[in-house]
Structures are given as structure tokens and as C-alpha cells.
Amino acid sequence: MQIAQNPLVNKLRKKPRIGENLIQAVLLICGIISVLTTIGIVFELGKESLLFFTMPGVTLKGFLTGTSWQPAIGEFGILPLLTSTLITTFFAMLIALPLGLGAAIFLSEYASPKARKTLKPALEVLAGIPTVVYGYFALTVMTPFLRLLFGSDTVQIYNMLSAGLVMGIMILPLVSSMSEDALHAVPRSLREAAFGLGATRFETAVKVVVPAALSGIIAAFIIGISRAVGETMIVAIAAGSGSAFTFNPLNAAETMTGYIARISGGDVAYDTPEYNSIFAIGMFLFLITLALNLVSRRIAARFREVYE
């Protein structure tokens, strides 16, 4: 009773701080902006795709199974764009997976700390180079090289192989650095146990460390694939423009991203079939990469070996 009458108590009581609450609300809004971005992407891509699919002559079935993409004459089958995306991605992963994993094993299991300190940043430089520079490299170095190798009759000036291989070089550092993180997280005791049983360094790496880090490595591979599917500038420059339904990697064929870049590069009028079609393809691309990213995260989380 006495305490309550003491004026000091009122002074010490928690005061409402409107300013602080206001700032907290502003900070929350900052966080929500990222959610709004996702909603915006889904909404805008969905809205324009819906316009695309309600156009006369366009059906979802025809879109997914058609083998000809000729917006000018009303043929909207995504397969030619999809196959070329898959072919370039395949060659990119053909380079990036083995080399990326090999580099990761070398850096984590073999390299001396000093060698690691110089080699790792050098690989990271590759990751920092803009993709348009890789596109330039594909067109002016890789393609002439391939034409020298296989003959300029068989290799077209724009071809999927060149774009794919250079894309592989671009993705290599991503795969190697993510895999290396996974390998690095495997506890030392596992390696020492293997050495103690008489295993060589190679046997330790391949039979003990890599299996223990497998979830992280697979996650890295899937992220690599997702990056290759969404990559735009290399294929826009080196893989050719104009869709073609071909499985020959030495031919030119436009990918999904390449098509979006080419159509939007010219001044395309709003609400034309071309304009709406780039959003439909963008939606398709968004769903593929989102699924890959989610699968990658799920694998990394679910199959992670936990050591005490």
C-alpha cells in the first residue's frame, strides 16, 4: 500500500513507447516486402499466363505437347524450347558435376591449407564474372574451338553444345563450393577412423567422407541444375535464336530463357500473343526452378547425417 503511493514507482513503470512500436512495424513491413515480391511474381505471371491460355487456338495440352513454337502462325508448343533448355542444361551438368565434385574433394581432402587458400578464391572469381561475359566467351572462343574440332560443316555458328559447356564452367564454382562445404562439415573423427583401419586417402574420401556428405552434394547438384535452367545470357548469345525441335547439340535452337530475352528485347506490343507467351514460359520456368530449389532444400534437410 505504501509502495503504491511512492511517486518513484510510477516513474519506473513500463511506459508505452509509441516510437519503438512504430519502428518495429516499419521493420516488419520491410520483411513483408519480400513476401509481396513472391505474391507479385505469382500473380503477374499467373494473370498474363491466363490471358495467354484463354487466347483462341491456345490450349494447355497443345502448349505442353506441341512440337512447334511459331507464335507468328499461332503454333504454341513448348517442347522445342524445353528440349533445348534440357540439352544445354545436360551439357552444363556434364561439365559442372564431375569437375565441381572433383574440385571439392581435392580442396577439402587433399589440398594443403596453403594451396586451398589460393585455389578456392581463384574458383570463386569464376562465380563473380557476369553471365554476359560467359556468353561472349562461348560465342568467340568456345564455338570457334568446337568448329575447329568437329568441322565447321557439322557445327553451326550458334549451337547448344557451346552454350552448354560454357554454362558448365559458370556453374562449376557453385557446385564445388557447396559440395566442399558439405564435405568440410563431415567430422574429422570419421576420417581418422578410416585412416586408422588402413584406408588410403582416396578410399577415405570416396567410401567415408563423400557418402557422409551425400545429401549436401546432391543438394548442390540440384541447385546447379536450377541455375542452368534459368540462365539466360549465355544461351541468348550462343545457342541461337529461333526455336528448333532438334536433339542434335551441334545445331542452333532457342531455349525458354533465350526466347523471353529475344522477344522482350525488341519492342513488343502489350497484349499480343508474343507478349503473353513470355509470361506463360516465365511461369513454367518459375515452377521448374522453384520445385528444384524446394527438392534440394528438402534433401539437404532430410538426409543430413547428424554427428555428435
Place this chain on the structure above:
Amino acid sequence: MNKNNSIFESRAQGNLKKRHRVSKIWRSSFFLSTTIGIFSLVILLFSIINQAFGYVIVENNVDPASLSSMPLQSLEREELISILQENVSKNRFKTIQRDNPVEELKRSELVGLVTSEIIKPTTLKSYFLIPSLTNKAEIIRTQQDEFPNAVVQFRSWISPSFLTDPLSTNPDTTGIRTALLGSLWIIVVTVIIAFPIGIGAAIYLEEYSSNNWLSRIIKTNIDNLAGIPSIVYGLLGLAIFVRGLNLITSGAFIGIDQSNGRTILSAALTMSLLILPLIIINAQEAIRAVPSSLRQASYGLGATRLQTIWYHVLPAAMPGILTGTILAVSRAIGETAPLILVGASSFINKDPSGLFSNFTVLPIQIYNWTTRPQAEFRNVAAASILVLLIVLLTLNTAAILLRNHFSKNKAA
């Protein structure tokens, strides 16, 4: 018994040798995969340098010696203007006067004008650096046989005037000032938008949010946003900023007469959304690394939450946040695909003058020049790539130095 033992031993020995051999072979193949990566980096840089320098065979429309007995660079402004007046048609001179009055031009700009209007050098053939160094005699012979009126010069496609001249459709006279300014404008505006929002979101996630559904959604969402291809952001920018908010991004709402929303503001807004996840993730890590003893001490002294964050957490986390931001910015500088969608003009020779200008950026120019058939544009593209890589290298070095500087200070 003894015999058995030795057989076993020799077998084990043979086996061991084989195992060691396998181990060695794989060791070198792992090493090889690492070096292939680095080797491609070297080849890439080498090929760009190879194409940015070399001999060119140039033909001048008018011999500079016939204009003046002294080299153009040493002439006064008045002399240059009179040369210009004497040698171009009256109508052409009027056009030049209208575009940029010669009286206001600097001397170096006048030299450029005389070169592009009167001398009109045309590169007939260009050579890469390697053939230029190894095969000069052959180049001179080609010039004498095929282009008797031309001269052979060694050209560095990257030069001071290349940096300061505006874009033009002629590979001999084009510069990249317009594109450099466009890149600069976009980066500055992007940072102004994305930096505070990114830090705000990171503070909220690390310092305020409990583990409720809202913060979980925000966190998952940011992770997913970081994996979306940049071209999808371009589509978003095209639909929302260029088209949907046309009235604002074109500047029409404050009376700027622009017909479209393909402006610096649209591009910067798109870029901000693109690098926001990177900034948030990096800032979160930096804030998480601040020891909680610092917060406890601050609370213990009676500071409020906001005071703790503002006076203790943020200053301690700032080096990490800045490093992350610089890395995000260097990603934005090289980004091309989203800006194609947002409508970077391929050809524009007017410098951007504000938020509502049309624009082009360096990577877009590299893309355009690379896809041109003329060989000289490849040289120009290589020179632009060199500029771009030097800018990126500087930024990354700054980020590393910043990190080292502060981690040293902390240790001391």
C-alpha cells in the same frame, strides 16, 4: 605356417601397391578438375585481352595532314572550330550546332568532333593481339595488297576517350559514357532502395520476430526468392513497374513528358527486388554473429530494444552488412537479363539525366555488340568487358579489404 604368412604378406603388399596407385591416379584427377576451372578462367581473361588490343587497318576519309600542319590535339579551340566550319556542309554544321553548340564544347570534344565529322576513320580490318605480335609483316603485306590507301595502327580498344565518349553506331568512334552513367544511376538508386529495406527486414527477422508463422513464412520465402532466375524478376519488373505503374515510373505524375515506363526508376526497382534477398541473408548472418553478451549488457544498463539495436548491434554488424551489400551490388552491376525485359534501350546516345530517363547499361551494350556480325564490334565488346571486370574487381577487393580491416580491429 611360415610359407602361408609370406604369401599373405606378399599378396597384401601387391594389393597395397595397387591401392596406392589408384589413390594416386585419383588424386591427380581431382587436382585436374580444380585446375580446369582455373585454367578456363585464365583462357577467358586471355581471350578478352587478346580481342581488346591489336593492329587495325584504318582508312581516313580525309588526311589529317591536309587539314592542318600540326597534330589536331595541339590546336586551339578556335582553330578546330574553323576547320569544322570549312570542311563540313552548311546544313551539317547547323545540325551539329543544334545538337551541341560548338562554342560550349571542350577542346578534346572538338577534336573528337573533327575526327568523326571530317577525317572519318574507318577500320577496314582488325587483328587480335596474338597475330599482331607474331605476324606484323603479314598484316602490313595485307594492307599494301588490299588497302593501299590505308594505314596500319596499333589500337588499344580501351582508352580514355572510350570511357568518356557517348555511344555511337560506329565501332571506331563509340565510347561507353552513356552506358557507364546508366549503370551508375541504376546502382545508386538500387542501393538507396534496397539497403534500408534489406537491413530493416534482417533486423526484424533476427531481433524482433519470435518463431511464429509470419516470420517462418518470411524466412522460407527469402530463401526461395534467392533461387529464382533473374529473368523472372525481369518479367515482374516489366509487368508491374514498366506497365502497371507506368504513370509513376515514367514520371508522368509530376508532368514529365515520357511516353513509356522504361526508365531508370523501373530498372532500379526491379534490381532492388533482385538483390534484396542477398542483402537480407548477408545482413542476417552479420547480425547473428554479434555476440549476445553485447545485447545483454545494453539491456542491463536499461536501454530499450531499439536503443540496443541502434547503438550496439548495428555498429557491430555493419562491416558484415557492408561486405554483403557490396557483393550484392557487384551482382547487380553485371546483371543483364532483367534489364533487357525492363527495356534498356539498345541504342541511345543521350546521357541519363534523372530517375525518369531512358537508359542503357554496360552489360546490355556488351550483349548488343557481341551479337553484331561486324568483327570490330567484338573488339569494342571485349574492351567494355575489360572495363566491367575492372569495376567488379575493384568492388570485390574493397569488400575483402573492408572485411579484413574490421576483423583485425576486432582482434586488437
